[in-house]
Amino acid sequence: MAKNVITDETIEYVGILAKLELSEEEKENAKKDMANMLDYIDMLNELDTEGVEPMSHVFPVNNVFREDVVTNGDDREQMLANAPDKKDGCYKVPKTVE
Template sequence: MKVTKETIEHVANLARLNLSEEEKEKLIHDMENIISYMDKLNELDTSEIIPTDHVIPIKNVFRDDEVLDSYPKSKMLMNAPEKEDGCFKVPKVVE
């Protein structure tokens, strides 16, 4: 694929970059090298390779849910600045 100055200017505009003429010329050369390298990778025969999401095997690391006893309500409300009817009392925030 041939990278043109217009392509570089378009990408620079999308990235909101202000490039000098020297930078544009350097980027044309760099992008052509990158694309030619990717084209070389496309020449590889991958028909015998199974597609994978990850290179290493991944397993679920979550633990099983366990039902445990909760703290008693009186202990939970012990440090509440204000409480009412067994609940935390907070200032009204909605008119």
């Protein structure tokens, strides 16, 4: 039996927030589903979590920093070698905006 009871006003409010238009049958189903979710949360709250460190991810996530080192250098002439058209050391492309 569900301990948490969801009122019609709560369902109406959630429907407004979610911008949903629910039929009466959908509202009843949503009330039951929400009550079941809250009952499950209550059941989880009964667990002893003393000494359990909170976590944001199930796997250890570490940010790996490295120095930003340029390895290929500035080789503009080689990059432009196969360009169909170039001007002032840059690629020349057709005009796309009037």
